[in-house]
Amino acid sequence: MQIYLPIAEMPVDMFLIAAIGAAVGFLSGMFGVGGGFLMTPLLIFLGIPPAIAVATQAAQIAAASTTGTLAALRRDAVDMRLGLVLLGGGLLGTAIGVAIFNMLRRLGQLDIVIVVSYVTLFGVVGTLMLVESIKALTARRRGVQPLPPKPPWHRDLPWRMAFPRAGLEASLIPLVGIAMLIGIAGSVLGIGGGFIMVPVLIYMFRVPVALVVGTSQFQILFTMLGATVLHAATNQTVDIVLAMLLTVGGVFGAQFGARAGRNLKGEAFRLLLALLILAVGLRFAFELTATPQDRYTIAPVEVSG
Amino acid sequence: MSRAAAILLAMAAAAAPAAARAEQMVTALSGSRVEITSTYTGAEIVAFGVIERDLKTVSRAGAYDVVVTVRGPARNFIVRQKERVGFAWLNREQRRFIGVPSYLSVLSSRPLPDITSPQLQRRLRVGVDTHLSVIPDELLPERERAYRVALRRIEGEAGRFVEDPAGVAFLTPTLFRASIYLPATARTGLYEVETQLFADGTPLARAVNTFEVAKTGFEQRIAEAAHQARWAYGFAVAAISLLFGWLASIVFRRD
Numbered sequence: 001m002q003i004y005l006p007i008a009e010m011p012v013d014m015f016l017i018a019a020i021g022a023a024v025g026f027l028s029g030m031f032g033v034g035g036g037f038l039m040t041p042l043l044i045f046l047g048i049p050p051a052i053a054v055a056t057q058a059a060q061i062a063a064a065s066t067t068g069t070l071a072a073l074r075r076d077a078v079d080m081r082l083g084l085v086l087l088g089g090g091l092l093g094t095a096i097g098v099a100i101f102n103m104l105r106r107l108g109q110l111d112i113v114i115v116v117s118y119v120t121l122f123g124v125v126g127t128l129m130l131v132e133s134i135k136a137l138t139a140r141r142r143g144v145q146p147l148p149p150k151p152p153w154h155r156d157l158p159w160r161m162a163f164p165r166a167g168l169e170a171s172l173i174p175l176v177g178i179a180m181l182i183g184i185a186g187s188v189l190g191i192g193g194g195f196i197m198v199p200v201l202i203y204m205f206r207v208p209v210a211l212v213v214g215t216s217q218f219q220i221l222f223t224m225l226g227a228t229v230l231h232a233a234t235n236q237t238v239d240i241v242l243a244m245l246l247t248v249g250g251v252f253g254a255q256f257g258a259r260a261g262r263n264l265k266g267e268a269f270r271l272l273l274a275l276l277i278l279a280v281g282l283r284f285a286f287e288l289t290a291t292p293q294d295r296y297t298i299a300p301v302e303v304s305g
Numbered sequence: 306m307s308r309a310a311a312i313l314l315a316m317a318a319a320a321a322p323a324a325a326r327a328e329q330m331v332t333a334l335s336g337s338r339v340e341i342t343s344t345y346t347g348a349e350i351v352a353f354g355v356i357e358r359d360l361k362t363v364s365r366a367g368a369y370d371v372v373v374t375v376r377g378p379a380r381n382f383i384v385r386q387k388e389r390v391g392f393a394w395l396n397r398e399q400r401r402f403i404g405v406p407s408y409l410s411v412l413s414s415r416p417l418p419d420i421t422s423p424q425l426q427r428r429l430r431v432g433v434d435t436h437l438s439v440i441p442d443e444l445l446p447e448r449e450r451a452y453r454v455a456l457r458r459i460e461g462e463a464g465r466f467v468e469d470p471a472g473v474a475f476l477t478p479t480l481f482r483a484s485i486y487l488p489a490t491a492r493t494g495l496y497e498v499e500t501q502l503f504a505d506g507t508p509l510a511r512a513v514n515t516f517e518v519a520k521t522g523f524e525q526r527i528a529e530a531a532h533q534a535r536w537a538y539g540f541a542v543a544a545i546s547l548l549f550g551w552l553a554s555i556v557f558r559r560d
Contacts, residue, residue, distance in 0.1 A: 004345045004489070006524040007531055011346050011489045059546045066550025067557075116393075225543045232539030236531050240542050241343075247546060251553030288393045296455035297396070299383040300407070 007239035008052045014245060016046075021249025025064045028250070029257025030264070031213070031273050033194035034061040034220045037122075037280055039246070040191065048242070055231035055238045060246035062224035064254040065217045071258055072214025079165040079211055082175075083218040086197070089176035090223050093183020098230075101188050114189055115288050121185065121196070122281025129199050129274035136267045166207045166215075174204070179219075186223070194220050195277055202270065209269060213261065328369075329357040330510040332500045337514075339487060340521040347489040350516055354500055356479040370413065370420040370503040371473045372431050373483040377408030377465075377518075378494030384452045400452040402437060407492045408465050409433055412472025412483045421506045429501060429508060433457060433468050464488035493518045 002011040020042055028035035036057055043053035072078045104113055157171035178200055182193035197216050201207040207215070232238040261269065335351040352373050381403050388397040413420060417432050427435050434442060437453050445453070460466040465488060473483045485498070495517050502510040520528055530538045 002344065002346050004341060004343050004524060006520060006527040009490070009492065059542050062543060063546035063550040063553075066547050067553045070551065070554040225546070228543045228546065229536070229539035232531065232542060233535040236535060238531070238539065238542050240527055240531075240538075240545070243542055244545065244549070247549045251549055255553060255557040290394075292387050292394055294455075294459070295387045295394075296452070296459065297385050297387070298456060298459050299385065300380055 003241065003245070005048075005239050005242050007237070008048050008242060010047065012046065012048075012242070012245075017242065017245040018249035020046075021060060021246035022253035023249075024060075024246075025250035025253025026257035026260070027253075027276065028061065028064050028194075029068055029254030029259075030261035031195070031198065031257075031269070031276070033198055033216070033273070034065065034191070034224065035194075035250075036061055036186075036191040037118075037189075037195055037277075041280075041283070043242075049237075051235060051237045052239055052242070055228070055235060056242045057246065058224045058227040058231060059238060059240075059243035060250045062221060062228055063247040064250040065221040065224065067251050067254050068217040068258060069214065069221050071255075072217060075214070077210050077214035078218050079163055079207070079215045080218070081161075082163045082166055082168070082207070083215045085161070085172065085175050086179040086215070086219045087222055089179025090183040090186075090193070090219060091226065092176075093180035093185075094187045094223065094226070095183075096180070097184040097187030100184065104188070115284055117185070117189055118284040119281055119288060121189075122277050122284065125196060125199060126274050126276075126278030126281050128203075129270055130278060132203065133267050133270035133274055137271065140267065166205070166211050168205055168207055170205060178204075183223070187227075193223075195273070198273065199270075327509045328362055328502060328504075330500065330502050330512050331355045331357065332498075332512040332514055334498060334514050334516055337516045339516060339518040341493065341519065341524055342521060343523060345489060345524075347491070348487045348518075350485045350487070350498075352483045352485060352498055352500065352514070354481050354502075354512070356481075356502060356510075358479065365504045367505055368478065369475075369509075370415055371475075371481050371483075372414075372417070372420060372501045372503070373410075373412040373473055373485070374431065374499045374501070375408065375410040375412075375485050376406040376436070376497045376499070378406070378492055378496075379404045380407045380492070381405070382456055384456050386452070386455075400449070402453075402456060405456075406436055407494075408487065408496065409436055409460075410467040410469075410472075410485055412467070412469050412485070414471075414473040414475060414481065416470040417468075420503050421508070425506070425508065431501065433461075433466050463490060465491060487518065491518060493520060 001014045003014045004011045020039070024035040024039045024042070027033070027038065039057040039060065040053050043057060044050050069078065157173045159172040160169055161172055162169045179197070182196050182200075185191070185196070186193035194216050197219065198212055201212045201216065202209060228238060264272070332352060332354040335353075339348045339350065354371065356369055381401060382405055383399050383401055385396040385399040387394045390397070411417070411431065411433055417426060421429075421431065423441070426432050427441065430436060434453075434457070437456065442450055442453070457466055464486070467486070473481050475481045495515055498514045498516065500512045500514075501508060519525070
């Protein structure tokens, strides 16, 4: 059934959009990632203008992470303190990222930077996670105890803060710094950055998986709410009809995803997330290197005035 | 004799404007407004025309030809070309097309080359090509022409550039109709329908009608809110996201 999107100015199939929302919501609930890195390319593939895809999926992710955060809060699986510290760094990074975004767009190099960054980022993060989780899985199968974690590199940095819920005592410098870097990458690439935050918390800070998902969703929720309002106010690119369709699908998907995620073992969880990230990275690598079907692309530009 | 000749001459002079009188043409559209509602998936508008001639109108050896040109609101296009750089395909060069109609439909009763000369086509803005640039295709180097061909092809595949040599049908020798199909992605705004009448390669008459494509009701209010009350709209969307998320967690609450 077709429905007309008032801001994107095109009709779409209601059920197809809701199904995409549900599928991405499922993954997002399962892994505690926002899912923007999946949603944005899917919407663009359907013919939604990129600016509207990037802005509108922020609203959908906000809804999905509201549900996720509430569920995590009920299970007491959010480290508020850690979440707030990460949020602070993330917001700072978002502001810097928006400035970089506008600069790249002026230089006319935004498309290339986005695709190359996707390939690099997803390739590196995905490969690291894959190698690690396979090692952990095979070690467990052989009955070998996993090696005791090496002392983290950031152990001796100043401004330490204790996060009793996460069993973590760490310096604020790497925490805020990494949240900031993710914020920059997020706003330049149109992604929430949850898929980087989750492995960073697991591997670098050894936060328990159960807590990582809730805390990451808490941070994503507020980042995405801010992004929705800012996109609407500055670019008028948030399509409320599209957002609601995605959200209806997304909230359902996220529920089932969260349930499925709780039954996953730590290693399997990491392996699956690694494969997912790698798959998206490969998809972009393919786009970058394969001979395009059409060498020409058209970008309509509004006549100003 | 010379007196009779003078009278004849005077009569001929008096009759000349009447004898050279060209056809009149009256045109109308089936509607002047296309309303976009939530179930909008495109629209069809029919253009009608009558060619009026009387006893004084010169007789024509051949049949009439009609070209109906529909032009949507103008916009600029950037056409980019990917090139292989090392192992990757990157956008390297681009060309701008300024002030091109966002929708362009050229419907005619016969193929355009049969109706009139390339020079007249260009001067009267008949044909999709003549709207893309003032320079004819054949004067452009191959490299430049490729961008124009790409624009025409890609917009054509989307149904926004149409050239149909059988798009105008004559119901009688002087009554014709043309169906204008608007894809759902055609932009909102004012559309101009120009009807041109030809015979033996000569333009005889021209008429212009307009119609408007506009959002109505809910769609219109949403679009207005998004542009006029930006912050309120943004907060409203954020609030809806929170509400939906909260509702879902209530609905699914089992534990």
